[in-house]
Amino acid sequence: MDGAIFEKLKILSDGAKYDVSCATSGVDRTNMGRVGNACAAGICHSWTADGRCVSLLKVLLTNRCVYDCKYCVNRRSADTRRAAFEPHELAELVMEFYRRNYIEGLFLSSAVEVSPDDTAEKICRCLHLLREEHLFAGYIHAKIIPGVSPELLTRIGMAADRLSVNVELPSEESLRLLAPQKKPGGVFGPMKRISQTLAEQKTLKGPGFMDRLKPMGADMTAGDGCPADLVRSQNPVAAPRGRYRERFAPGGQSTQMIIGASPESDRQIIKTSESLYRIFRLKRVYFSAYIPVSDAPELPARFSPPPLLREHRLYQADWLLRFYGFAADEILDEAHPFLDADLDPKTGWALRHIERFPVEINKAPPELLLRVPGIGSVSALRIARQRRIAAVKYDDLKKMGVVLKRARFFITCSGKYYGGKGPDPVYIKNLLLQPADIRNSLTERKESPQISMFDGGFPLAGAPFAPAAPAGHAAPDMRNAPVAPAAPSLAAPLAPAPAERTSPDMPDAFAAPADAPCPPKRRNGG
């Protein structure tokens, strides 16, 4: 084996690691005398020290780039080592890793060395080498470079299982500011073409349960500067009549947005995802917390921690969109542009709409069960199935997988309410955020301070509980501090609004840094 390959693999995987998608799901393929198969559920093979799963060999074909996107490690102006794989090298690497069961397949992306078409052609050559020379039948995820020509797109799609075009930034202004060489048309053109091709061959599946569960409240609306507005037609891509043709990207397509590099609100991000799901019927929209890699003044300072909690809450909201029948406007409205850092978005929604609760477990329609915090799609299904045979008792709920810690406030079981005082938002929120549950709370919380006689009046120099702001945090950076309580009236006793936090004469006891290095409890990689 050539020694140079060690170096290349190191450089080119380092450049690709900020791409989030690692899904290997959606394709079921048994082995027809080739090498490998694909499993519809997807298989994760390892987990790195950051807790993200490794299922695909995630590499760039090259990291020599002519673009100068400010948020990117591989931008032209960055001072990093450059390398490029030869197609046969990469193909052999994939085959050897695959037969040792290290990986499920290949995730191939690339920097733009000459032009989008030139890069796409190299990717295409590499994929065909794998599929036709090495007879590889495992999973391939190929990244589509914005602005690629339709012919190459089709050829890559015939070799790959999943395609993705990265939106990167949730609004056109940010795209213009941070990635001047990328045009929205270049992103949405290929995206639309992929969806149309999938629709023509009748394999456009779309995200989660979105088709089955219609949002109860408002339907999707355009506006808010979503880049999807730029696409001329707002009509969802639909399947025409005709018979099945060929297998183009059977795993569908996904995309990715960087969180915290540009000033968009959570609401804008969620609305953009929703329109991507509804118009292009993407399988997934991934979020990637921005990790500062450059000193550009438009971006958060270097060494400021990545907004991991914000990313986590956005993923929770994304699940509500895809599997729980929520509309983006229900999760966040104009009055509340940011997700609550303390509570998950579903509980947040339930507390704002407390008039709909409690719901009766034995009578409520399944759509309503899905809206109860603590009841997921599996437990809702189990409840619906079991209550046909016998009434569901409160003690049964835990065994069905319901999280009673949250659910008990929002349900009645055969008419009895188990949540204590009654469905009162302030009361419920206080109970949910009790110190005993700190383990389950993602924001860091200090012990409640002793009440001081001098509260509010005197700026106490060296007050014991005023945390020193970390260096990267001296400037109040709204982009990295998403603690904007969804309902200020409810949240007031627990988390002061960010505006208050910076005022100098407030003892800063509760202002737990939202971006404290407390990791999301569960990162779903796939």
Place this chain on the structure above:
Amino acid sequence: MDYLYDGSFEGFLCCVFGHYYGERAEGIFPAARYQGDLLRAHSIVETDGEKAARVYAAIENKISKNDMKRIYTVFCSSVPDKETALLRYIRLGFREGSKIRLLHGNPVVFAVQRIEQAVVKEVHRMCGLLRFSEVRPVAGSAGRAILRAPMAPDHDIVEFLAPHFCDRFKNEALIIHDVRRGKALVSAAGEWYITDFRDAGALAETGEELQYRKLWREYFDAIAIRERSNPACQRRFMPARYWKNITEMLR
């Protein structure tokens, strides 16, 4: 009355037969691991293929095929007392029929369901965590390379891994070795069998193998993002007890 059996699935089914046609069983235990009880009598049940087949058919017909699968999966777990839990499940199943699957709240069903989930989860996990090494017989190293994967799973799952890996690596010769139980799945050309397997000393890693391990470790380290470091999350998905057989975690 406690029934003792020889540890095989047929033996277990014969105990169920004994429960219905002989004295009521209070518990079923493998004879090798039975600790006597002063207050309870026990009897050793002879394994009889015919009786086992009758119970097998009765479960399939009167409960359902899916439940037979569930019972077998639970039987392959290493949970102590799984046999007694299964006996309760089978008794309830003969009363309720195939709708037993829907009784999630019933403590008997719940217990069995939990064990089943643990086994199924480990099978899925092992599909990802198994690491093959390219080996050759030490004597006569000119032979064809074999892929060998050692593992030490909690439950006896080697058989459940067969469909996945034998299909995936159809054109390779495979050995999946359960080190803890001294058995192995041996497969070539999509066909497989399970056999006792203890000594792997006759096989040695090829030179290339060590290179690819190194390359994989290098990749594994490069792909982690330092700013997001979260080892607790890593351990939650990839428990430390599996690490001794995972290439990238061995340093």
